[in-house]
Amino acid sequence: MTRPFLFSVWNRIMCDDGSKKGIFEAKVNSNRCIGEGFYRVNLGFCGDGARLFAGFIPGQFVEIDLSGAPLPAMDKIPEKLRDASGRSIILRRPFSLADVEVCGDVVNIEILYCCVGPASLRMMELKEGNVVSVIGPLGNGFDIDKNKKVALLAVGGMGAGPLQHLARELAKIPGMEVVAFAGAQSVDRLPFEKPFGDFSARPTLCLNEFSKSATKSIVATDDGSAGFKGFVTGAMESWLDSCKAEMKDIIIYCCGPEMMLATMAEIAEKRGIDCQVSMERRMACGIGLCQSCAVECRKKGTDETFYKMCCKDGPVFDSREVVYTL
Amino acid sequence: MKNIVDLSIDFAGIRLSNPVFTASGTCGYADELGEFMDIDKLGGFITKSISVKPRKGNATPRMVETDSGMLNAIGLANIGLDRFIEEKIPVLAKMKAAVFVNVAGTTIDDYIEVTEKLAGENAIAGFELNISCPNVKEGGISFGTDPVQVADITAKVKKAAGDKKLIVKLTPTVTNISETALAAVENGADALSLVNTFTAMVIDIETRKPVLANRTGGLSGPAIKPMAVYLVNKVYNEVTKNTDVPILGLGGIRNAGDAIEFMIAGATAVSVGTASFFEPRSCERIVKGIEKFCQAKNISAVRELTGSIE
Numbered sequence A: 001m002t003r004p005f006l007f008s009v010w011n012r013i014m015c016d017d018g019s020k021k022g023i024f025e026a027k028v029n030s031n032r033c034i035g036e037g038f039y040r041v042n043l044g045f046c047g048d049g050a051r052l053f054a055g056f057i058p059g060q061f062v063e064i065d066l067s068g069a070p071l072p073a074m075d076k077i078p079e080k081l082r083d084a085s086g087r088s089i090i091l092r093r094p095f096s097l098a099d100v101e102v103c104g105d106v107v108n109i110e111i112l113y114c115c116v117g118p119a120s121l122r123m124m125e126l127k128e129g130n131v132v133s134v135i136g137p138l139g140n141g142f143d144i145d146k147n148k149k150v151a152l153l154a155v156g157g158m159g160a161g162p163l164q165h166l167a168r169e170l171a172k173i174p175g176m177e178v179v180a181f182a183g184a185q186s187v188d189r190l191p192f193e194k195p196f197g198d199f200s201a202r203p204t205l206c207l208n209e210f211s212k213s214a215t216k217s218i219v220a221t222d223d224g225s226a227g228f229k230g231f232v233t234g235a236m237e238s239w240l241d242s243c244k245a246e247m248k249d250i251i252i253y254c255c256g257p258e259m260m261l262a263t264m265a266e267i268a269e270k271r272g273i274d275c276q277v278s279m280e281r282r283m284a285c286g287i288g289l290c291q292s293c294a295v296e297c298r299k300k301g302t303d304e305t306f307y308k309m310c311c312k313d314g315p316v317f318d319s320r321e322v323v324y325t326l
Numbered sequence B: 001m002k003n004i005v006d007l008s009i010d011f012a013g014i015r016l017s018n019p020v021f022t023a024s025g026t027c028g029y030a031d032e033l034g035e036f037m038d039i040d041k042l043g044g045f046i047t048k049s050i051s052v053k054p055r056k057g058n059a060t061p062r063m064v065e066t067d068s069g070m071l072n073a074i075g076l077a078n079i080g081l082d083r084f085i086e087e088k089i090p091v092l093a094k095m096k097a098a099v100f101v102n103v104a105g106t107t108i109d110d111y112i113e114v115t116e117k118l119a120g121e122n123a124i125a126g127f128e129l130n131i132s133c134p135n136v137k138e139g140g141i142s143f144g145t146d147p148v149q150v151a152d153i154t155a156k157v158k159k160a161a162g163d164k165k166l167i168v169k170l171t172p173t174v175t176n177i178s179e180t181a182l183a184a185v186e187n188g189a190d191a192l193s194l195v196n197t198f199t200a201m202v203i204d205i206e207t208r209k210p211v212l213a214n215r216t217g218g219l220s221g222p223a224i225k226p227m228a229v230y231l232v233n234k235v236y237n238e239v240t241k242n243t244d245v246p247i248l249g250l251g252g253i254r255n256a257g258d259a260i261e262f263m264i265a266g267a268t269a270v271s272v273g274t275a276s277f278f279e280p281r282s283c284e285r286i287v288k289g290i291e292k293f294c295q296a297k298n299i300s301a302v303r304e305l306t307g308s309i310e
């Protein structure tokens, strides 16, 4: 019921030259663990926040203030994060959205996250009814090319969030075939809701988050504990080898560790496939004030490079323009 | 009815609607904060550092958070003087706040060139001389640590500035900040900005490498506030108290209480830097908070706070 509404609101916001982002209070609807160290938090907006977030484009992100949230009890903090967890934080943290749902006047967003330090540990403690300050929507999302026939999603780690959201949008394009390639070190490091389906290497509806939008998925694990043994990039290469579509009709969307993005960019370049990558940088502000989030880019047709800002010019970039730091 | 508080101040001969400025490098070139707050509510606006030629800045990582602070090594990345004049001056011209262009360079001639080219612009009230950036190889901080060089560059840039005001921004990374402050004041500085970031380092114990690509960076945010308050008070007592040179106090200000503390220590006005990153409406809130404080304490003019330390 919600989607047609979403697009009409989106158009209105994009034509309006009023503000396209802001600071909003969001209410925590739920916050649940979906596997060891992986969580999904659902936040609700009303009023202006709802109006802006209804037009959220997959790949955009938010900056959340977690400085006021309490830390979990020491015994809930993984040993290796205990020292870091005590650090008092001031900066907000960037997170992508895994889902946006418009329910009348309220817009709910969902974030998939893992605990890696003081802010994400505090996120774990958010409870239903808590209020958090959120800045967004930020950055430029994925550019959805309706003329393509096949969209391949390269998913690494927390890249699962924004690419689930993207899969939902791509599924609305008639005739578009979408396949997600999701990788992790081993089966228990896959940041998806259980139970999983059948993991045979051909595309299947094995991952709930993707099957919801009729997107098939292929799982790759480094240790072979599920699906293809090896990296996402290897799984995608072998899929491409037997793919009948013309390369110009394919587009690859990637979000994950920079190493994976660099390899995908190379594969795409070699085969002449368009490819968009979502980059991550340490961000102090997320709104274009500080220049800490620099991404080195090539000047077209030269060896010269310059810096673009991940938060403002990205986080999604054309894979060919980025100079990856490995 | 609440008593009316006069928030206006006289800053080096310029009348400002209130004592709150943005800090250089933390609020873009012009209207970047405009999406979050009404920038006309600012007393003063200080731009990102501008150099003659565009600067790419340092490699990444350029930033790492520390306990109640952050370390940055942006490396004075900026669009350069020509683009600044073409694209940003027209936006700055519409601003109600007094605009100061922060000037950076690698040689004294660079500083002079930027200043001379902008001295005729009606959009700006003056300049802030950045001789205190810890994140570039040449220029920057190397001018700011030696009183003889501070004297020389201040005198030359003051001349280039014509009738525009000159704020000299000092580094705290010196043995005795009063010496550099005095050198600036004696050579024509109309105001002093205290302080820039503290040179600092964060090391990753797994890799044993510094986290920032530049190895070192400048520490800012609440972590540095007590040190900055001390330095403002020191310079106020030892250098500016009996002159008409105001101090623009900054370093870790995140709320009105912090701003008031700087003013009591001797600052005439304050700048807000890092706080705008996590709360983009900080400046506006601080102006309101100062007003409330004065109302509660029956202070009729905010300028009474300056140097009121017991």
Ligand SMILES: Cc1cc2nc3c(=O)[nH]c(=O)nc-3n(C[C@H](O)[C@H](O)[C@H](O)COP(=O)(O)OP(=O)(O)OC[C@H]3O[C@@H](n4cnc5c(N)ncnc54)[C@H](O)[C@@H]3O)c2cc1C
Binding pocket: A061, A084, A093, A094, A095, A096, A097, A111, A112, A113, A114, A115, A116, A117, A118, A119, A120, A121, A158, A161, A162, A279, A280, A281, A282, A283, A315
């Ligand atoms: C645009 C964008 C979207 C993101 N989306 C998500 C998401 O949907 N889900 C999610 O779980 N995480 C996401 N992240 C990452 C998330 O912001 C970090 O995990 C979070 O900031 C960690 O904060 P912390 O205080 O818990 O840990 P910190 O102590 O800040 O960091 C933990 C470790 O990760 C490293 N690190 C932190 N941030 C970065 C970065 N940006 N790039 C490289 N290394 C980093 C640090 O060096 C440190 O070793 C995103 C980041 C960006 C830039």
Ligand SMILES: Cc1cc2nc3c(=O)[nH]c(=O)nc-3n(C[C@H](O)[C@H](O)[C@H](O)COP(=O)(O)O)c2cc1C
Binding pocket: A290, A291, A292, B023, B024, B025, B026, B048, B049, B072, B074, B076, B102, B130, B133, B169, B195, B196, B197, B219, B220, B221, B222, B224, B250, B251, B252, B253, B271, B272, B273, B274, B275
């Ligand atoms: C990301 C960042 C960039 C900065 N860039 C500049 C700059 O270009 N020129 C300058 O004079 N100071 C620069 N500064 C220093 C600030 O203006 C200010 O002196 C310092 O951060 C202390 O104030 P704060 O604690 O309120 O941030 C920068 C600070 C930060 C954090």
Ligand code: FES
Binding pocket: A282, A283, A284, A285, A286, A287, A288, A289, A290, A291, A292, A293, A309, A310, A311, A312
């Ligand atoms: S994070 Fe501050 S400019 Fe991008």
